[in-house]
Amino acid sequence: MRQKKKSDLLTEVELEFMNELWALGEGTVRDVLDQLPEGRNLAYTSAATILRILEQKEFVTSRKDGKRHVFVPMLAKDAYQTRSLKDLSMKLFDDTPASLVARLVDDADLSEEALGQIRALVDRRLKNDTG
Amino acid sequence: MRQKKKSDLLTEVELEFMNELWALGEGTVRDVLDQLPEGRNLAYTSAATILRILEQKEFVTSRKDGKRHVFVPMLAKDAYQTRSLKDLSMKLFDDTPASLVARLVDDADLSEEALGQIRALVDRRLKNDTG
DNA sequence: TTTGAGAAACGAAAGCTTTAGTATTAACCT
DNA sequence: AGGTTAATACTAAAGCTTTCGTTTCTCAAA
Structure with missing residues (x-):
């Protein structure tokens, strides 16, 4: 049996991060962190953790660029929009x-x-x- | 300062319960539990807890009917649909x-x-x- | 009025989400 | 090569969600 996936949907913070990645196309932890709105004040390591989790859940992949990781969405925003709408339509x-x-x-x-x-x-x- | 409300949105299980209440108009713990789909297998006390939480969060009220509590939505489904759509539209x-x-x-x-x-x-x- | 059945109240455990601290590693500059 | 800087890896705490057990209460029937 595969992983236990409750809904295939992103959590709040995961979505926040995916939105930045979708806007950037791809990016490092630093890139995404810098993209967050003023006053978001999230620790670098927190951002790194979120991206690690997104990778575990296979919403993003990463490649090495020197010592940095560059994260790339595995799921297009379009596709996720469709998925979210289906979910909402179904539930509500x-x-x-x-x-x-x-x-x-x-x-x-x-x-x-x-x-x-x-x-x-x-x-x-x-x-x-x-x- | 009022309560710290992160999003005004229902959680997964809360929504499941609100859907049953909206369908019933109102109902007791037992009513809602019986309304849940086959094989949902949720303990009575779990259902009671969910309804208690919904009352704390002011999504439902309750009145006494004999020894039972009858729960009534405080928010119409329409209104919650609108709220959800706004949220999705905003975030995605x-x-x-x-x-x-x-x-x-x-x-x-x-x-x-x-x-x-x-x-x-x-x-x-x-x-x-x-x- | 006692008692038994069902309901409510309370407390808490397990799992997930969000955040961040510490330790380790890797690149680069001199 | 050694040291500095910045990144990753790992760990864990705090809070929320979901679930349920135990205890207490309440009504109604004998």
Whole structure:
């Protein structure tokens, strides 16, 4: 039996780190640490630990560059976005993507512009499928 | 200073319980436990603990009914759905709902029917706003 | 009113997440 | 080669999540 994986999802801090790595493409512990927002104040060794864990969980690989490790995502952000949406849809939207979108477009905060963009996206996808 | 709340989001098991409560409207420990899927095999006291925690975190209230506690959601599912979507959008979609939908409709698994429903929803919302 | 069954309250253990300290190693400069 | 600097490896503590056992309580029936 393989490793016991509860959900294939990143924890909060893991996601924070993956976001930086996705933005950078790849990077060392130092690179990621420097990328974190002002006032995050995380010890270097903590950052190193997180990246080590991400490697254990196979979300990133590393290669050696001199004495440093350069970490590279093994999973594209796109793929993880899809995975997260599936998970959320499953757990909270009865596995029905339309109801997820329903909630999203019901949100009063949503701008007219965002709505227009969303419709354009859906239209384009429908055309590509049928056309 | 108020309680230190990291994210206002439910944990995995808490969400599992809230889903049952939302489905039931309200219920006792026993009610929720019986609602859980076959083979979940959770001890009665575990279920009671989860509900106690949900009450501490103010996701549910309880009233007494004889010797039993009846638990009632304090937060509607709708509201929690919105909250979750905001959180996901923020953390993984650059706070841009349109990009979330973009990823959703890119998903190859998405049925034509679901796409149609989604477009209908968006159209309806646009009409209600402008008209 | 005693007692038995089921419920609540409490406490705590096991595992995971997040953070960081200490020890060790590796590269580079002189 | 030796020393300095910066990185990695290892270990562990603190806090949170999930689970359940034990004790206490409460209602209702005999």
